[in-house]
Amino acid sequence: MPPIISTEIFMNDKILLAHGSGSKLSHDLLEKILVPPINNSILARMDDAAVFELSGKLAFTTDSYVVSPIFFPGGDIGRLAVCGTVNDLSMSGAEPLYLSLALIIEEGLELEELRRIIESVKNTCAEAGVQIITGDTKVVNHGKADKLFINTAGIGVIRKGLDISGANAKVGDKIILSGSIGEHGIAVMSQREGLQFSVPVQSDCAPLNRLVSDMLGASRKINCLRDPTRGGLAATLNEFARQSNAGISIEEEKIPLHDGVRGACELLGLDPLYIANEGKLVAIVSPADTEEILAAMRKNKYAGGAVVIGEVTAEHRGRVVMKTRIGASRIVDMPTGEILPRIC
Amino acid sequence: MRFIDEFRDAGLARKLAHRIAAVSTKQARLMEFCGGHTVAIMKNGIRQLLPPTVQMLSGPGCPVCVTANSDIDKVLALARLPDVTITTFGDMLKVPGSYSSLQRARADGCDIRIVYSTQDALQIARENPAKSVVFIGIGFETTAPTVAAAVMQADAEKIKNFYILCLLKLTPPAMKALLDLGEVKLDGIICPGHVSAIIGTHPYQSYARDYRVACVVSGFEPVDILQAVEMLVQQIEAGKPDVEIAYTRGVKPEGNIKALEMMQKAFDIRGATWRGIGTIPSSGYRLKQKYSRFDAETAFVIDPGPVREHQGCCCGEVLRGVKTPADCKLFAKVCVPENPVGPCMVSSEGSCAAYYQYGDFHER
16 A cells, blocks of 8 residues: 555645645655654654653744745745744744744645755754754645745743843943845745846755854853844844833944945845844844953854944833934834835 | 945935035925835935924925825726726825725735836737736836836737726926915925936026026935035025036936937827826826827726815825925824825825824924
C-alpha cells in the first residue's frame, strides 16, 4: 500500500487537496517532505502535543505570515516566519527556544516550492538555534489562500532580572537603530509589482536573537527593544513615545538608507520611515552605556551599521519629532492604512 | 545619490533662507499649485525657514483631490458593472465618493487593480480578453501623454476590451480661475515642476503680464523650492512680475514638444468639474472622436446616482487656498487619514494629509 501512495506524491509535483485530508497522502507529505529537514527529538515523537520542560519566566508569541510573493530577494516566507517569531521573543528579552509551524497551503502549490521553503525554515532555525517542536498542515481549495500561509508561535525564557518594555523609555536615553531601513518592504514590493531598480534591494530578513544576546552582554541597561516591522521605524518610535509618555527626537541625517531604497522611495513617493523591516531593531538605552552597546552591536553581522539616531526628551511627550536635513523639524506620525504609491 | 543630495544640502538651504530673509521687505503671498510641492514643503519644514513676510499657501494641484464626487461616483458605478476590471493608480483607492470608495468596492468583490502606469493597464487588457478593462484616467498634463500613448497603442494593436474613463485636467485654466475668483490675493506662484516639464512656461506668461503675479517653476527638493522662493521674492521686491524657471534641470520653456503633439492627437479640450472650484471651461480632456470606442463614458451606460457632498468638509476652500487645513473644524479631529472626510486627507499629495502627516507639532 504505502509504495503506491508515495509514487503518487512523486508523480504529482503539486499539492493536492488530498494532501491535507488526514489520509496516507497527508502522512506521506509529512514524513517525506515536511518533517525530515526540521526533525528533532521532541518533534519526532509525533504525538498530539509537543512535551518539554522549561523553567523560569517565559515569553510566548504568535504571528501569521501571508507575504506575496512567497519568494522575494533576500528571503522567503519560511525564513520570514522563523525570523518574525524569533525576533518578537528576542525583543521582550527572551531567549527563543521552541517554535510551532502551521502551514495553510493552497492546492496546486508546487511541491518543489514547498521543499525550498522547508529547507529555508530549517536553515533559519539552525542559524537562530531554535527548534520546531510541533506543527500542522492544512490544504485549502484553489483561490482560498495565496500559495502558502504560515503561522508560527514561539516560546522563550526571559533572562533573569531583565525588564524590557516599550513603556520604559526615560528622558535622556539614547535611541539606537541597528542599520539601514526599508529594505524588506521595498524588496517585496519590487518583486510583487515587477519593478526593477538599477540598485537591487534585498530583504534584510534575519534572526536577531544573537544580536540581542551580544547587546545584553555589553550592558543590561536596555530599556526598550523592538523590531520595526510593519509600519516601519515611524510606528515603532510612536509606540515607544506613547507607551512611555515621553518625547522622541530623531535626526533625519542620522538614519541610514540603502541607495536602492532611497531611489525606490523617491520614485514611488514613499517615506522609508514607514516601510517594513524584518532584520532591524530599535533600542532605547541608558546614555552611559550607549557606546558599549553600539560597539557590541557593530561586531554582529546584522548590525554593522548600528547608529544613534536620537534621544528621549521631556518635550512633546507622546510624539516623535524629526529634525529634517535642512534643520527644520516635523512630526513623524503613526502610519495610516495601506501604503500606496503616488499618482504622479 | 546624485541629483538628490546636492538639492538637499543643509548649508545651501540655510544660505538661501538667509538671503530670502535679507531681501524680503514686502508681503509675499505665494501659492504652490502642486501637491508634490506641498508635501516637500511640509516634509522638510521649509516654512520654518522663511521670514514672516513670506506666506505659503497650498493650491489645487493634487489630481485626486480635485476630482469631483460625481466623477468618483462614476468610477464606482463602472466598477459594479459585470465583467469590468478597474485599473487605477493607488492614490484613488481610498478616496470617498458620495457613498463608497474603491477600497470598499474592492472588499465588496469588485475587480479593482492598482497599476503603476497605463502600460500595466493595457497589459491586463491583453491578458484578460473576456474582461472590460477600464483605466481611470486621473491626472494633469503629466499623466495625459501616458494615457494618449496607451490609447494609440491599443488602437494600433486593435485591442477591443480597453477603455479610459477620461478625467484628465489641465493646470493653467485652474490657475486662471483662482486668480479670477480673487478670493486670495496672490503675489507669486510656485509653478508646478512636472506639469511645466510637459507644457513649458508659455501658459504662465499672462499671469505675470495681466495679473501681475510672479511665476517661478520649481523642482521638488528643499534647495529647489527655496531657490524658487528667492526668485519670487526678488521679482516681488522689484515690482517686476515675470516667468522664470528655477527647475532648469527638468523644464525647458517650450516644454516637451513630443508629449504635447501626442496630447493634441488624442484629446479634445472640454470643460471639467473641479472639486471646490466648480466647472472650469476648457480645463479638461476628452478622447477625440477617432478614439471614442476607447471612451468608457461612450462604451458603458454609467448610472452613478445622486451626488452627496460631505457635511462640514472644507476641502473646497483648502483647494482654493482660502483656508489652510488647520482652519477646518474637522481637521485632525473628525477628519484623519484613517477616517478621511474629504479627499485632501486621503491622497498622499493632498494638503490636509501633508499638513497632518508632516505638520509642525505646534499646529496640531
